[in-house]
Amino acid sequence: xxxxxxxxxxxxxxxxxxxxxxxxxxxxxxxxxxxxxxxxxxxxxxxxxxxxxxxxxxxxxxxxxxxxxxxxxxxxxxxxxxxxxxxxxxxxxxxxxxxxxxxxxxxxxxxxxxxxxxxxxxxxxxxxxxxxxxxxxxxxxxxxxxxxxxxxxxxxxxxxxxxxxxxxxxxxxxxxxxxxxxxxxxxxxxxxxxxxxxxxxxxxxxxxxxxxxxxxxxxxxxxxxxxxxxxxxxxxxxxxxxxxxxxx
Amino acid sequence: xxxxxxxxxxxxxxxxxxxxxxxxxxxxxxxxxxxxxxxxxxxxxxxxxxxxxxxxxxxxxxxxxxxxxxxxxxxxxxxxxxxxxxxxxxxxxxxxxxxxxxxxxxxxxxxxxxxxxxxxxxxxxxxxxxxxxxxxxxxxxxxxxxxxxxxxxxxxxxxxxxxxxxxxxxxxxxxxxxxxxxxxxxxxxxxxxxxxxxxxxxxxxxxxxxxxxxxxxxxxxxxxxxxxxxxxxxxxxxxxxxxxxxxxxxxxxxxxxxxxxxxxxxxxxxxxxxxxxxxxxxxxxxxxxxxxxxxxxxxxxxxxxxxxxxxxxxxxxxxxxxxxxxxxxxxxxxxxxxxxxxxxxxxxxxxxxxxxxxxxxxxxxxxxxxxxxxxxxxxx
Numbered sequence: 199x200x201x202x203x204x205x206x207x208x209x210x211x212x213x214x215x216x217x218x219x220x221x222x223x224x225x226x227x228x229x230x231x232x233x234x235x236x237x238x239x240x241x242x243x244x245x246x247x248x249x250x251x252x253x254x255x256x257x258x259x260x261x262x263x264x265x266x267x268x269x270x271x272x273x274x275x276x277x278x279x280x281x282x283x284x285x286x287x288x289x290x291x292x293x294x295x296x297x298x299x300x301x302x303x304x305x306x307x308x309x310x311x312x313x314x315x316x317x318x319x320x321x322x323x324x325x326x327x328x329x330x331x332x333x334x335x336x337x338x339x340x341x342x343x344x345x346x347x348x349x350x351x352x353x354x355x356x357x358x359x360x361x362x363x364x365x366x367x368x369x370x371x372x373x374x375x376x377x378x379x380x381x382x383x384x385x386x387x388x389x390x391x392x393x394x395x396x397x398x399x400x401x402x403x404x405x406x407x408x409x410x411x412x413x414x415x416x417x418x419x420x421x422x423x424x425x426x427x428x429x430x431x432x433x434x435x436x437x438x439x440x441x442x443x444x445x446x
Numbered sequence: 447x448x449x450x451x452x453x454x455x456x457x458x459x460x461x462x463x464x465x466x467x468x469x470x471x472x473x474x475x476x477x478x479x480x481x482x483x484x485x486x487x488x489x490x491x492x493x494x495x496x497x498x499x500x501x502x503x504x505x506x507x508x509x510x511x512x513x514x515x516x517x518x519x520x521x522x523x524x525x526x527x528x529x530x531x532x533x534x535x536x537x538x539x540x541x542x543x544x545x546x547x548x549x550x551x552x553x554x555x556x557x558x559x560x561x562x563x564x565x566x567x568x569x570x571x572x573x574x575x576x577x578x579x580x581x582x583x584x585x586x587x588x589x590x591x592x593x594x595x596x597x598x599x600x601x602x603x604x605x606x607x608x609x610x611x612x613x614x615x616x617x618x619x620x621x622x623x624x625x626x627x628x629x630x631x632x633x634x635x636x637x638x639x640x641x642x643x644x645x646x647x648x649x650x651x652x653x654x655x656x657x658x659x660x661x662x663x664x665x666x667x668x669x670x671x672x673x674x675x676x677x678x679x680x681x682x683x684x685x686x687x688x689x690x691x692x693x694x695x696x697x698x699x700x701x702x703x704x705x706x707x708x709x710x711x712x713x714x715x716x717x718x719x720x721x722x723x724x725x726x727x728x729x730x731x732x733x734x735x736x737x738x739x740x741x742x743x744x745x746x747x748x749x750x751x752x753x754x755x756x757x758x759x760x761x762x763x764x765x766x767x768x769x770x771x772x773x774x775x776x777x778x779x780x781x782x783x784x785x786x787x788x789x790x791x792x793x794x795x796x797x798x799x800x801x802x803x804x805x806x807x808x809x810x811x812x813x814x815x816x817x818x819x820x821x822x823x824x825x826x
Contacts, residue, residue: 274457382465384495385508388454 199253199345201244202307203277204298206234207261207268208318221416233268235380236313238275240373242380244311245276247345253308254278258301260294262286266396273391274383280396281305285408293401293408295327300404302332307368309350314339314372325372335365338372455514459521465494466525474528474654478800481646481653483610487531492565496522497539501547506560516696516751520744523700526797529804530654532697533811537606537655538562540689542569545615546633549674549682554633558613570607572616572634572660573683575600580817582683583625587618587662589632594669596620596632598640598662604811608658609643612636616660617683620676629679633671640665651803690812691765692751695772698808699747701801702740702776705783708798709733712787723786732782739779743772763825770818773809780805 209215209229216225244255257272259265260283269280283297302310315322329336337352341360344351345367352371354361365371383391401408429435439446451459470487477484491497500515501507510518522532543562546554546569561567578585587600598618602608614634621628634641644659674682710733713724723729746768753761780802784791791798809815 271457382461382494383457385458385499385510385514386495386503388458388461389509392454 199247199251199309200256200305200307201247201253201309201311202256202258202302202305203237203241203244203272203311204258204260204294204313204324205237205241205268205272206313206316206318207231207259207265208234208316211235211317217417217419221418223414223417231264231267233271234313234316234318236315236317236373236375237272238313238380239375239377240311240313240371241272241275241277242378243340243343243373244309245381246378247309247343248276251345256281256305256307258283258298260285260297261288269396270391271383273394273396274388275381276383276387277394279394281399282396283399283401283404285401289401289408290410290412291321291323292327292411293406295324295331296406297401297404297408298324298328299331300406301399309345309367310334310370312370312372314374325370329370332370335369336371337363337365337369339374340371341374341376343371343377451513451517455517458514459517462494462496462518462521463525465490466522466527469494470522470531471526474526474531475794477654478528478530479794481648483534483654483656484531485610488534488568489565491531491535492563497535497565498543498559498563499539501543501559501563505547505555506563512692512751512754513748516692516748519693519696520700520703523697524703525700526704527697528652528654528800529697529701529807530652533652533694533807534568534607534655536689536694536697537571538569540693541571541686542607542611542613542615544689545571545631545673545682545686546613548685549631549678550633551670553670554673558633562613567612568607568610569613569615570605570611570660571686572602572605572608572614574602574604576603580813582617582629582680585617585619585629587616588622589618589620589630591620591669595666596669596672598632598634598665598667600662602660602662604647604657605643605660606655606657608660609646609656611643614641614660615673616662617679618662624677626680627677629683630676631673631679631682632667633673634662634665634667638665638667651800651806653803687762687765687812688750688754688760691760691768692747692754694812695743695747695768695808698772698776698805699740699744701805702736702743702779705779705798705801706733706736706740708796709736709783709786712790729786732786735782736779739775743768743775746771763822766813766818766821766825769813770809770815770822773815773818776805776808 210232218225248255255277256279257269257277258281259269266282273280312325325338339354340352341355342353348367350365352363469490473484473487495508496518498507499510499518503509546558562569575585589596589598616632616634617629619628620630640663642661646656646658713729714722716723750765750768784798784802787796787798790796
């Protein structure tokens with residue numbers, strides 16, 4: 199079974215982010231980066247399927263010049279080869295979906311595994327858009343995946359229980375947090391990953407226009423919370439709630 | 447001169463830190479308070495690949511060079527792993543498993559290395575005796591050959607992993623007439639009749655590592671458990687010094703970074719007299735001192751590792767300087783880190799007092815600072 203997984207380079211979720219003073223975006227100069235944690239989970243699941251049923255896992259990274267670092271991480275986990283679509287800057291979700299759609303024409307995988315969303319912009323759109331563009335079945339937010347022959351049975355955590363979907367393959371699955379615990383790449387695997395191929399592709403090669411449809415006009419940090427205030431008695435509290443806060 | 451790490455080495459270091467912070471660090475305080483060995487964390491180190499990192503892959507190892515192996519040790523310290531666990535790892539991998547790997551026959555390697563590399567078996571080394579510490583040649587444990595057996599007698603003390611080890615590399619004299627040249631090394635397995643360990647000693651630091659005496663009382667082992675040839679023992683124990691002065695010191699280098707990160711975070715957060723305490727010169731000085739120690743210690747320790755990778759003979763003077771520096775000079779920074787945290791630093795929860803106690807082993811274990819000064823002055 200051939201599985202394609204997409205991996206995004208995102209800011210390290212353990213770091214505190216700061217908005218640039220001019221509001222044009224996030225201050226990235228002092229940030230460290232890593233692979234989107236949901237993508238790591240997707241790769242882990244793809245590798246487990248490969249270990250069980252054989253096949254190939256291909257990691258596609260869509261982003262700027264540094265994206266191969268994250269692709270290489272996926273290769274260290276055990277993926278077989280990588281594709282880097284160099285877009286210069288991060289494209290919006292729709293462009294990513296259209297790039298992936300073109301990659302799938304080239305790669306013809308049996309299954310596409312994606313993280314449910316990237317933890318930097320939290321758009322949660324690529325899997326759904328991609329399914330729409332290709333007319334493929336989709337099962338998003340997987341918490342358990344069983345592959346049987348030409349079908350995938352996908353459990354999803356929904357309000358009030360577990361919903362189980364069955365989709366035909368080829369199809370698109372996006373990984374939720376509790377699907378698995380991604381492995382740590384071992385040193386021999388890291389050394390082997392050095393020799394694995396990462397193919398370089400540009401959006402122009404694929405014939406995809408990445409002009410963004412969504413533009414971020416301005417970013418601002420949430421207003422700082424003001425300190426609390428002590429009131430003398432309940433009467434004053436009620437008065438303030440009614441007249442100043444206007445909540446009762 | 448080349449002072450940079452490869453991309454792969456740095457990626458691996460990051461991975462070790464991530465692994466240790468998630469899998470090991472949350473368990474430390476519990477085991478530190480109970481003064482117990484954390485078998486689960488030790489096995490996790492094996493599963494992750496740290497215990498056998500430098501052994502070839504066909505023996506279940508990771509095929510790493512010395513620099514990468516030392517980097518893993520530094521990463522454990524940097525993540526905040528306690529000195530007890532890193533010491534247990536050091537004694538297991540470098541003093542026991544590596545001695546078997548470097549001097550053992552193919553049968554001995556195949557029998558022991560894969561299980562030691564995975565952490566299924568725990569190893570220790572028995573060299574020190576009550577009356578033979580720095581003066582190894584005066585050891586009195588004996589090994590007498592009788593047919594296809596050796597009969598071992600004597601006792602060992604301060605043996606890291608002693609009470610929990612499945613495999614021990616034990617040094618004893620096959621020829622009492624000779625001094626250094628009479629010492630031989632043997633593999634003794636747990637459960638061998640006549641071989642036992644004492645109860646764990648109560649120590650000042652590295653509390654999660656288990657240290658005890660080993661007793662050999664007419665302990666019969668097969669003759670094939672001899673490592674190398676009779677009389678090779680002293681040279682084998684000397685060879686462990688290269689690891690001792692690099693990989694075993696590396697967690698102390700990492701711990702300096704751990705302390706530094708904690709101190710910086712605290713100094714930026716804690717306010718007194720209307721200012722962050724990091725703005726006071728006295729605090730800045732402490733922070734700078736911790737950094738200076740870390741930088742200097744790192745260079746000394748990695749130099750030993752680099753020489754070993756380059757197959758250069760160990761420079762005993764440099765090794766002694768590295769050991770002495772980490773041992774004696776870590777006292778200042780770890781003390782500074784405790785004091786910088788004030789009352790909190792004195793409390794268990796803030797980790798600094800543990801590092802202070804753990805670092806007190808550095809000027810003692812594997813040759814005291816006094817012995818290092820003796821070596822240095824002799825070699826000048």
